[in-house]
Amino acid sequence: SNNGNPSESQSPAADPEDPQKCPPVVTDIGALNCSSLNVESFIEQSIAIIMEDVVKKATDVTEKVCEWRSPEQLKELLDLELTDGGESESKILQHCRDAIRYSIKTTHPRFFNQLYAGMEPYSMVASFITEALKPSLYTYEVAPVFTLIEDAVLRKMMEMIGWEEGGDGIFNAGGSMSNMYAVNLARYHHYPHIKELGLSAAPRLVIFTSRECHYSISKAAALLGVGTKNVYVVPSDNSTNSLYPVPFMVNATAGTTVLGAFDPIEEIADICEKYNLWLHVDACWGGAALMSQKHKHLLKGIHRANSVAWNPHKMLMACLQCSAFLVRDKTHLLQRCHSAQASYLFQQDKFYDVSYDTGDKSVQCSRKPDAFKFWLMWKALGTRELEQRVDRALAMARYLAQEVEKREGFRLLMDPEYANVCFWYIPPSLRNLSDGPEFWKKLHTVAPVIKERMMKKGSMMVGYQPHGDKANFFRMIIISPQVSKQDMDFVLDEIHNLGKDL
């Protein structure tokens, strides 16, 4: 190990040339005060805290989901300041406990606030391994294991999509990055010269998407110089506001963020084929349905997509982040589009097959081996258990929707297609109002207050939002197999208890 115990490392008799005992004191080139830390003991103590406070406590339904503090209160509690001198081991361990204590327990069975939730032990362990090993996925030389594992996972995901002849792909730092890659690839496919010459050499390009698409399409349009106004929403808005735009891509969403809705991929693919448009399917959230014989019809036609974004860190519960971008192309488009051929990293005179150096497919330089998290859990669970989990989550969502319909004071926004259950809670004081603007205006203020009370009580976390012209409503997301019907009933009871006086 790299550090000795305190007595060894502080002893003047320690061999200054033995790097295994402590950072050697090389007096002629600048002395380094040898840290008194016993590394192994510190890590073991930290891990004991993680086991107790995260693995056990943060997944225990009888514990709180969050211990809410305002930013001002939390700043006081955390002692954030960074100073010249270091702090003791016991203080550092206390910082670890505090960071955990005041963090949201996204692994708690009653965290329903985002498109991810729950504790998945295999991917968590995989994360620990890669955090400790510090690989970076640019060359086979530096990350042989994770290069091959990424390739294996991508191939299996392409098989689920139905690309019988394979394709290409890469894991990215989140689904927004994958959607951005799609825009860039679609553009490069149609206008390869843009890479060198920029958009000043191109006509005005436009992207078609459905209204419910994720905001990352808009962010990509801004970043890539396409412009947010050149993202055209169909079918409700098919006007063009100036002459001669050239469409190059259609974005279809499989599992929208708020409603969990699915665009009709087959019909969109027909249009894309007819007009030679790149079809990207943002299946970051809905891709998991491909695991299910029962539900994969939601993505019917996805094998016709040119590219797919699919995040196993959402419904499939791999640790954050785990986001795949998949391309049907087999002409190295991904590499050609993104490559910069850095000669210090991608030497061509290496002694192994440099096609295993995948780094130039990415716009990142160092990149994390996120595929390993998904690989290890897939190995452990098998496709069948992943399928059962998806089926169970969607069944649970339907159970919740039925309960919402049964209960007085709850109103369903729409039947769930997927794992999003959107509904309003109407407090008794509003139940006799007629369904007009006054009613909706008042109802709009209800969810934020219930959310505030929920956070301060710490009993659960459910998101709310307005949507288009719809007043604030709750969006329940059901993912984890750790969640029971009991938890569904609890959510409705709790919302009623928190909001019945409003």
Add this chain to the structure above:
Amino acid sequence: SNNGNPSESQSPAADPEDPQKCPPVVTDIGALNCSSLNVESFIEQSIAIIMEDVVKKATDVTEKVCEWRSPEQLKELLDLELTDGGESESKILQHCRDAIRYSIKTTHPRFFNQLYAGMEPYSMVASFITEALKPSLYTYEVAPVFTLIEDAVLRKMMEMIGWEEGGDGIFNAGGSMSNMYAVNLARYHHYPHIKELGLSAAPRLVIFTSRECHYSISKAAALLGVGTKNVYVVPSDNSTNSLYPVPFMVNATAGTTVLGAFDPIEEIADICEKYNLWLHVDACWGGAALMSQKHKHLLKGIHRANSVAWNPHKMLMACLQCSAFLVRDKTHLLQRCHSAQASYLFQQDKFYDVSYDTGDKSVQCSRKPDAFKFWLMWKALGTRELEQRVDRALAMARYLAQEVEKREGFRLLMDPEYANVCFWYIPPSLRNLSDGPEFWKKLHTVAPVIKERMMKKGSMMVGYQPHGDKANFFRMIIISPQVSKQDMDFVLDEIHNLGKDL
């Protein structure tokens, strides 16, 4: 905890409504086979493997840096296939051992191959905590602790840069992303309409940079629609190849990737001020010198930059990834440039101060709390120990350079300004050749062979590359305080031993 032991969880008498025992069997909405995994025991066993095989073995100088296998061999060894059925706990644990065994030990004292190296226990523990907690940094609501910690770290980094009045910033998925942010902000600052209208509404824009800049500037130019040919290298290439380009940004590099060279920031800042150009300093690698009273002169003038990229995961050894992007602007430029105002995430009627919801500053949606890794180690070590480590690494680099100059058969490329030591090894058979094209052609083939032998032996890892018109040379990177003069001597001895017959 969320899973019981095997006997409980498989027992038909288990309470199907108790989510704490096992994933409940809810027969009317789809049964889920209860996994027999004892979660805590599995995690404990995995952590024991990490402690033994990574924390201890992968930092032990007497162990190998790598156990080289070709892609074909490694595919056989790893059993990569994903199947319908799951695998046993013991098989999964064996996969963990194998993944570690065949991975490169980047934490080993003799890994000198990249701009990161070494084991840093505090940031590793911080990584474990956040991997287990799964926070995502978009809203204060979901990541209160890490939102405040990111802010505290960014503020301290700005203080080191010398921005007395503060600024703004964000941690990104690597330095390439930070450089991309710089290009986008510079563009938005000069031409805010591009965000909406795209580049078809803009003149041809160009970026100035020095030749030694990182390839991410080129990747950013391609992705953002600027075009790689609109990246102009100064001063050696100041011709323009068509009329009316409009410069909007200068990229200066503080610590180049290969040579570790520093652009003269002060002089470049003078020019940027005169012509109203955005000055970005890519200090991903060299930023650490700001910690050192002795070496911070290398970045003199950096306080005049509009933006800075600085990766604590490089010289400062925070776990991968830890990459800050800092902006001097205090008019919410970062937010205005990148915002998409998603109403489902960034609700304006929340009960707390929504200026703490930092997610819309990012082009990502989910984003990892990388700042925590740096914060915890900074807390533990204090600024002074970070300074000593930088000073020591640079002293060690100078020691190595001196040794290179002393030894027969070694030739230094240039005096190191920073922690990169670039040199040729000339085998005895070439030492009598005169310094002409034939010599360099032969020398060019030497480093790749030595590298192959080094990898197959597993004794150390040092990178090589050609550079401009320079034949392949070695680039040693010295970072970790675990590295001794003994290790420096070993590197030169080993290169000679591996290459003396060539």
